[in-house]
Amino acid sequence: MAVWYSLIDLVLSRIDAEAAHGLALRALKSGLTPGDGRDDPPSLRVGIWGRHLPNPIGLAAGFDKNAEVADAMLKLGFGLVEIGSVTPRPQAGNPRPRLFRLAEDRGVINRMGFPGQGLEAARSRLATRPRRGFVGVNVGANKDSTDRAADYVTGCVALAPYADYLVCNVSSPNTPGLRNLQGRTELAGLLKRVQDAIAAKPVPLVVKIAPDATEDDLDDIVAVCRELRLDGIIVGNTTLSRPASLQSPRRNETGGLSGAPLTSLSTEVLRRTAQRVEGQFPLIGCGGVGSGADAYAKIRAGATLVQLYSAMVFEGPPLIRRIKDELAALLLRDGFSSVEAAIGADLR
Numbered sequence: 343m344a345v346w347y348s349l350i351d352l353v354l355s356r357i358d359a360e361a362a363h364g365l366a367l368r369a370l371k372s373g374l375t376p377g378d379g380r381d382d383p384p385s386l387r388v389g390i391w392g393r394h395l396p397n398p399i400g401l402a403a404g405f406d407k408n409a410e411v412a413d414a415m416l417k418l419g420f421g422l423v424e425i426g427s428v429t430p431r432p433q434a435g436n437p438r439p440r441l442f443r444l445a446e447d448r449g450v451i452n453r454m455g456f457p458g459q460g461l462e463a464a465r466s467r468l469a470t471r472p473r474r475g476f477v478g479v480n481v482g483a484n485k486d487s488t489d490r491a492a493d494y495v496t497g498c499v500a501l502a503p504y505a506d507y508l509v510c511n512v513s514s515p516n517t518p519g520l521r522n523l524q525g526r527t528e529l530a531g532l533l534k535r536v537q538d539a540i541a542a543k544p545v546p547l548v549v550k551i552a553p554d555a556t557e558d559d560l561d562d563i564v565a566v567c568r569e570l571r572l573d574g575i576i577v578g579n580t581t582l583s584r585p586a587s588l589q590s591p592r593r594n595e596t597g598g599l600s601g602a603p604l605t606s607l608s609t610e611v612l613r614r615t616a617q618r619v620e621g622q623f624p625l626i627g628c629g630g631v632g633s634g635a636d637a638y639a640k641i642r643a644g645a646t647l648v649q650l651y652s653a654m655v656f657e658g659p660p661l662i663r664r665i666k667d668e669l670a671a672l673l674l675r676d677g678f679s680s681v682e683a684a685i686g687a688d689l690r
Contacts, residue, residue, distance in 0.1 A: 358439065359439075375418075377414075378418055378663055383666070385673050386421075391624075397420075397421035397681075398648055401423045407427065407457070409426075409464040409468050413472075419662040424479070426464070426482065429482050429497070430484055430497055432459050433458065436457075444592050449652065450599070452516070452600070455516045455517060456484075456516070479502075482497070490532075498536045509550050511579070512549060513550050515580060516597060524562075524563060530566045533547070546573040551615075553604065554583060560615055571623075576649070577612040577625060581600075587603070600630070600651070621686070627644075628649040628650070636648075642685075643686070669681075
């Protein structure tokens, strides 16, 4: 599999980043991409929300915005896949170019702005796929919406029947004003409206927050989630910060930064979130995962699951197997029989 994907990467790395992403989606939809049929080490098995997953490594939202390739990504070896962000109405997103590789830094900057085919396209695809694996649905708001909380309610109600969990993404930096929904009053109102709307057929509900959250932000966000008995938090999304270490000529592009430059920041914010949550609900660590060591650090900092996307831009699907093998080796080295035994180890 690694040889096959290395040849593909030679082509994709030489064209525009968004065009390359489109080609990758078409290849996955063709059904011709080789998968990974090997079983995962038993130590990677992890439980969450009454389900058991073969491994804790997930595909973050942003790759499969329109629910086109969830099953193809599960076939590559992910333990879970998150589609979206899905907005109620189709929208074009921000003008191109809006996606940039920072090859020197193993990072990506995007200012996509939630482009997508909208709710009905995603729902039709999810409704016709067999319910297998573990697939989450990430919901967002339209840029021109006059009631963004209503957009989250609309998306969650429509997609809940096809989701293993739902995500309210209030942390994208590329929709003006969206991160304001992380404020205590705004967040509480939004999440309560969604909870009430899906109460008849509840699905695990989590919120995705920014790695740029301050201490006061985290106090408010976690307090709201604990009061509402939310099912989890994803920490985090892309960052608006720019580390001084960045070398790429693209480093000053407007948008959210992801990939390796985000690793330390996102893991530290995850740790501070976990300290506040005190085990009341699971956390999902997202941001800068490119190795088994990165995933292990997030698990030790309090994550039950971890997600990645940007690292695949540079290494392709063989990265998934490498991360899982490295993670299993690290668990064995440190005497942990399972991922679950290592969750929050650095907090104890």
